[in-house]
Amino acid sequence: MHLTIAAVLSLTPLLILPAYLFHYDVTPKVDVVLIGTAIGLLILLWGSRSHLQVDPLARARRLWAHPLSRCFILLAAAQIVSLLLSTLCSRYPALSWNGGNWRRFGFASQSAVIAFGFLIAVSYSNPGLRVWLRAATAAGAATALYGGLQYFGVDPLIPSDSYHIGEGVRSIVRPPSTLGHSDYFAGYLLYVVFLGAALLATEAKTAWKALGTAASLTASAAIVLSGTRGALLGLAAGSVSLWIWKRPRLTRRYTGLAAGLCVAGLAFYFSPAGLKLRARSQWALEDLRGGARLWLWRDSLRMSSERPLFGFGPETFGREFPRYQSEELSEAYPDFYHESPHNIFLDALVSQGIPGVGILAGFAGLAWFATRRAISQGQRAAPYLAAALVAGLTAGLFVSFTVPGALYLFATTAMLTGLATSRTVAPSKSRPALEFRVPAFSLSLTAVAMFLYVAVRLTAADFALERAKRDLDAGRAESSVAVYAWSERWHPTGSSDDLYFSRALAAASRTASNPARVSIASQQAFAIARRAAETSEEQQNAWYNLAGFYAAQNDLAGVETCLRRSVGASPNWFKSHWTLAQVLMFAGRRTEAMEEAARAADLDGGKDPEIAKFLQSFHHHPVSPKAE
Numbered sequence: 001m002h003l004t005i006a007a008v009l010s011l012t013p014l015l016i017l018p019a020y021l022f023h024y025d026v027t028p029k030v031d032v033v034l035i036g037t038a039i040g041l042l043i044l045l046w047g048s049r050s051h052l053q054v055d056p057l058a059r060a061r062r063l064w065a066h067p068l069s070r071c072f073i074l075l076a077a078a079q080i081v082s083l084l085l086s087t088l089c090s091r092y093p094a095l096s097w098n099g100g101n102w103r104r105f106g107f108a109s110q111s112a113v114i115a116f117g118f119l120i121a122v123s124y125s126n127p128g129l130r131v132w133l134r135a136a137t138a139a140g141a142a143t144a145l146y147g148g149l150q151y152f153g154v155d156p157l158i159p160s161d162s163y164h165i166g167e168g169v170r171s172i173v174r175p176p177s178t179l180g181h182s183d184y185f186a187g188y189l190l191y192v193v194f195l196g197a198a199l200l201a202t203e204a205k206t207a208w209k210a211l212g213t214a215a216s217l218t219a220s221a222a223i224v225l226s227g228t229r230g231a232l233l234g235l236a237a238g239s240v241s242l243w244i245w246k247r248p249r250l251t252r253r254y255t256g257l258a259a260g261l262c263v264a265g266l267a268f269y270f271s272p273a274g275l276k277l278r279a280r281s282q283w284a285l286e287d288l289r290g291g292a293r294l295w296l297w298r299d300s301l302r303m304s305s306e307r308p309l310f311g312f313g314p315e316t317f318g319r320e321f322p323r324y325q326s327e328e329l330s331e332a333y334p335d336f337y338h339e340s341p342h343n344i345f346l347d348a349l350v351s352q353g354i355p356g357v358g359i360l361a362g363f364a365g366l367a368w369f370a371t372r373r374a375i376s377q378g379q380r381a382a383p384y385l386a387a388a389l390v391a392g393l394t395a396g397l398f399v400s401f402t403v404p405g406a407l408y409l410f411a412t413t414a415m416l417t418g419l420a421t422s423r424t425v426a427p428s429k430s431r432p433a434l435e436f437r438v439p440a441f442s443l444s445l446t447a448v449a450m451f452l453y454v455a456v457r458l459t460a461a462d463f464a465l466e467r468a469k470r471d472l473d474a475g476r477a478e479s480s481v482a483v484y485a486w487s488e489r490w491h492p493t494g495s496s497d498d499l500y501f502s503r504a505l506a507a508a509s510r511t512a513s514n515p516a517r518v519s520i521a522s523q524q525a526f527a528i529a530r531r532a533a534e535t536s537e538e539q540q541n542a543w544y545n546l547a548g549f550y551a552a553q554n555d556l557a558g559v560e561t562c563l564r565r566s567v568g569a570s571p572n573w574f575k576s577h578w579t580l581a582q583v584l585m586f587a588g589r590r591t592e593a594m595e596e597a598a599r600a601a602d603l604d605g606g607k608d609p610e611i612a613k614f615l616q617s618f619h620h621h622p623v624s625p626k627a628e
Contacts, residue, residue: 001043002128005120006135008036009411013188013404014139016178018157022465022497023101025180027458029403030104034455037112038448040119045444063121063421068373071366072121072417076114079359083107083314086352090313091320094494098454100315100537101495102339103402107314108454113403115447117410124418129381132415133199134208136408137215140192144215144222147177147185151225151276172280175226183399185222186231190391191408192219194238198384224265227280229290230398238391245375245383293342293398295329300341302326304349311353315494317341318537320350322570330572331605337538344396364393367413370420379419388412454492461491468501472508477521481505484528498532499542506549525549533565540570547579559583574603578611 011032018024063069087096087107099106120132151173153160163174163182174182192215199212223231248254268274303324304311312320318339325338341347348356367389374382389412392405399405464487471480484501491497502525509521526549529542536542543566550558560583566576578600584593594615601611 001040001119001123002125002131004036004040004043005116005123005128006131008032008040008116008407009132010135010139011036012407013143014178016157020466021459021462022469023104023462024466025176025178026102026104026403027462030099030109031455031459033109033112033116033403033407034451037116037119038451038455041115041444041448044119044122045441066421068366068370068417069121069421071362072414073118075359075362075366076118078355078362079114080111082352082355082359083110086310086313086356089307089310090316092313092316092494094492095315095319095537096313096494098458098492098494100318100339101497102318102537103315103400104458105315105401105403105406106494108450109403110314110406111447112451113406113410116407117414120411120414121417124415124422126422129415129418130199130202132411133195133202133381134211137192137196137199137212140189140196141211141215141218143177143179143185144189144192144218147175147189147222148218148225150175150177152273166279169275170279170282171276172227172283173276174228174280175222177222179404180402182226183228183230184402184405186226186228187234187392187395187399188404188408189219189223189226190231190234190238190395191388191412192216193223193235194242194384194388194391195412197242197387198381201384202381225277227277227284228395229284230395233398234391234393234395237394238387241390242383242387245371245386290398292329292333292336292338295326295332296338296341297343297346299324299326299329300343300346300350304346304353307353309353309355311349311351311356314351317347317350319539322540322573325570325572327572327603330574330603334574334604334607337541340400342399344393344399344401347400363410363413364389367416370413370416374416374419377420377423379422382416382419385412385416385419389416457490457492461487464490465497465501469504472504475508477505477508477524480508481521481524495537496532496535498528499536499538499545502526502529502532502549503545522552533562540566540573540576543569544576544579556583556587560587572603574600574608574611577603578608581614 012029015028015032016025017028021027063073084107087093090096095106097107098104099109149155150158150160150163158176160173163176165172165174175185176182177185179185179188194216196212196215196219200209200216201212203209203212220235223235269277300321303321306324318337321338341350345357345360348360352359367386371382371386389409392409392412396405396409401409464483468480468484468487471477471483484497488496488498505521505525505528509518509525529546529549532542533539533546543562547559547562547566550562560580563576563580563583566573567580570576577596581593581596581600584590584596597611597614601615604611606612
C-alpha cells in the first residue's frame, strides 16, 4: 500500500505523454489517480482477507474511535455524497460525472482523489510517511527542474511557443513544466517546497536530507520563474505559517543564508537571464487587479445564488457561466472563455452549493486541529505539512483545482490526520465485524470497477484522437475520420472533441489537392460541426463554428439561426452579435443589423475598430423607410 501511494504521489504530477495522447497533460494524470486508487482499494480488500498481515479494514474501524480521524472519514463521506447529489441534480449529469476535456475533474476523478486520501489515513505509519515524502519530493524536484529548463528555452517535449507570450523586450515565458499551465505548476510546487523541508527535518541519512533541500530550493526557484503571483503569495503565507508553528531563533547562520539567497535572486533578476522575469514583473504591475478575476468572482457569486443547495454540478461552469457573465466582464475581456471561477472555494460553491464550500473549509479546519495535536506529540513533520496546506489554500484563492492540486491537498490533510492519531490508533490484526466488512467490500468493489472503466475509456479515446490528429496532419483525411469515429465511441459521455476536429478537418479540406477528397472532407466536417453544437462544452463557440459551415453553403437562414443560438448560449459575447449584424446587413435588414452592431460595440468595449467603422457607415448612409 505504501508503495502504491508513493507511486501515485510521484507519477500524477510528473507524467505527460505528448507523443501518445491528445490531452497529454490531463489524461495520464487522471489515469494514474484512477488506476492507483483502484489498486489501493484492492490491496485494502486483500489485506482484510489475509491472516498474515495487519488488517486495514480493522484499522479503519479503530480510526472511527478517534475524533480527528472520525472527522476525516465523515468529511470524506460528506464530500462524495455532496458530489453525487450535485451530479444527479446537474443539467448535464454525464458531464458532471465524467468531467470535461480541460481537466477531467468530474465525480469519478474527484471521488478517486477522496478515496486516495482515505487510503492514506487508513494505511498511515511513520515509515510510510517517509516513503511518501521521498517519492513526492523526488518527483517535485524533477518537475521543477524541467520548468526551469523551459524558462531558459530548453524543452524536448512541448512546443515552446505555447507558453511564450508577447514580442521583443515585452516577451514573457510562463513555464508549465508537466502541469499544463504555469498557475497549476506553481501551485503544485508549493507542496514540494514544504514537503522537501519536512524530509530535511525528519530524515537521518544525508542523502535524503540532500534530496529534501534540493527539492525545496529548486521548487522555490521554479515558482519565481513561473511568474505566478498567487503562488508567490502562497509561498509567503506558508513561510509565515511555518514560522508561527516553529518559532525558530534568528541565528547568524539563517540570517546569512537568507541574505545570500536574496542577493543571488536580485543578481539573477537584473542579469540578462532575468529579462523575461523583469518583463513579467512589468506585466504584473500593469495588471494589479489580476486580470478578469474580480469581475469573474462577482459574477460567480451571483450565479451561485441561483442554486445554493446543490450547485450546478461539477465541471458545468463552462456551459452555465456565459448566461450569467456580466456586461462589465464582457467589455473588459470580450473574447475570453472562462472555464472556471479561478478560486477553489468559489468552484466548490458553484459546483456543489453551500455544502461544498463547508466541506472544503471543514478539511482546512481539521488540518489545523490535527497540526496542533501532532506538534504537541512532538511530530517533527507536522509544521511543514501544515505550511504546505496553508500555501496551497492561499494559492487556491486564485486558481481552481486540477487533479494534481486536489490530490496533494487531500493527501496532505490525510497525512496530518495520520500524524495526529498515529500514537492512539495502533495497527490491529483483529477481524472487523461482518456488518462492517460487507458494506466496505461492496463500496470498494463498486469504486474499483468505476475507476477502471473510466480510465480505460478515457485512455482509449485520447489515444485514438491523437492518432486521428497525426493522420490529418499527414494528409490522410479518410483514415483520420475513421479513427476519430472510433475515438468518439470510447469517449466518456458528456463532452466531446467534435468542435476541435470539425475545425481541423475543415482546415485540412481547404488545403487538399484532390477535389473529390475536398468534398468528402468538407461534408464530414460539416456533420461533425452539427454534432458539436449538441456535444461541445463550449456551446457558443460550437454554434458560431457551425454558422461558418452554413455560410460556406450560402445558407443565410442557417447562418442566422446558428448565430442566434450562439447569442442564446452566451448573451454577452460580442463576436456573435457582430457577425449577426453583418449577416443581417447583407440580407438588407438594416435596422436589425444596426441594433446588433451597436450591441457588439458595447460588449467589445471599443477594442475592435472594425465594429466602430461599421457603425459609422450607418451614419453616413441613413436608413430610408422604403429600404426597410
